[in-house]
Amino acid sequence: MFAKIDELKQRLDALRPLPPGLVKNLRESFRIEWTYHSNAIEGNTLTLLETKLVIEEGITIGGKRLKEHLEAINHAEAIDFIEELVANKEHLTEHVLKQVHYLVLKSIDNENAGKYRTYNVRISGSSYTPPHFLHIQDEMNQLFSWYETNQHALHPIELAARFHFQLVYIHPFADGNGRTARLMMNFILMQHGYPPAIVKANPEQRRKYYEALEKASVKGEVTPFIQLIAACVEESLRHYLYALGMED
Numbered sequence: 001m002f003a004k005i006d007e008l009k010q011r012l013d014a015l016r017p018l019p020p021g022l023v024k025n026l027r028e029s030f031r032i033e034w035t036y037h038s039n040a041i042e043g044n045t046l047t048l049l050e051t052k053l054v055i056e057e058g059i060t061i062g063g064k065r066l067k068e069h070l071e072a073i074n075h076a077e078a079i080d081f082i083e084e085l086v087a088n089k090e091h092l093t094e095h096v097l098k099q100v101h102y103l104v105l106k107s108i109d110n111e112n113a114g115k116y117r118t119y120n121v122r123i124s125g126s127s128y129t130p131p132h133f134l135h136i137q138d139e140m141n142q143l144f145s146w147y148e149t150n151q152h153a154l155h156p157i158e159l160a161a162r163f164h165f166q167l168v169y170i171h172p173f174a175d176g177n178g179r180t181a182r183l184m185m186n187f188i189l190m191q192h193g194y195p196p197a198i199v200k201a202n203p204e205q206r207r208k209y210y211e212a213l214e215k216a217s218v219k220g221e222v223t224p225f226i227q228l229i230a231a232c233v234e235e236s237l238r239h240y241l242y243a244l245g246m247e248d
């Protein structure tokens with residue numbers, strides 16, 4: 001499933017160290033795109049350009065809610081935090097997960113930021129119901145022990161996609177599950193030297209993303225979701241290679 005991606009990754013790795021100016025440029029564009037798409041998937045109405053203006057220039061957009069501005073700023077900060085973790089070779093732990101979730105929700109919902117939910121939730125548009133809130137800690141312990149056991153055995157893309165799926169399957173937070181899951185998935189990918197996977201907010205990809213998660217949740221078939229994430233990683237790798245003049 002990952003042969004093409006492994007080949008692209010090898011081509012990219014052969015070009016390392018990458019020119020610092022190019023890395024900075026790509027980092028900035030990924031930071032905006034990832035923030036824009038991840039927030040737009042959940043209904044944030046800022047455009048890509050508005051997201052850039054809010055994040056990079058601190059400009060407020062007339063007619064857009066304060067919450068939408070905070071979501072953009074918080075998400076960009078969460079990416080910075082993850083990049084720092086990767087640079088410092090920090091491990092993925094429950095503490096890190098809660099820190100990331102805190103950054104996503106701070107100043108928007110301080111009561112729930114960085115904390116597991118204390119009530120039951122539904123996922124809108126899905127027939128799957130996440131576990132009772134009283135089981136969350138147990139389920140999360142199992143997720144982290146699964147991660148410990150599998151982190152060196154699975155291909156990094158499968159590891160990252162499965163971690164994302166299992167996190168939204170448990171849906172441990174009152175809000176911000178999707179954004180946090182995509183941040184954690186990309187943390188794993190970046191730890192392994194991959195660029196982040198950006199699930200696009202356009203109606204077609206959003207629908208495919210939701211359908212793949214529904215298939216995984218309801219039927220236990222996770223492969224289509226792993227394939228979807230693999231396609232997103234491939235697109236990001238091609239973006240890097242294109243910037244280096246190695247891809248059309």
Ligand SMILES: Nc1ncnc2c1ncn2[C@@H]1O[C@H](COP(=O)(O)OP(=O)(O)OP(=O)(O)O)[C@@H](O)[C@H]1O
Pocket residue numbers: 041042122123124126127128168169173174175176177178179180181210213214215217
């Ligand atoms: N059938 C499904 N099974 C498991 N997870 C799903 C399913 N459908 C969607 N999801 C995940 O749930 C997320 C949305 O969850 P929810 O509507 O509860 O929003 P949230 O918790 O506020 O998080 P966010 O707003 O960041 O997505 C989606 O982004 C997706 O990752």
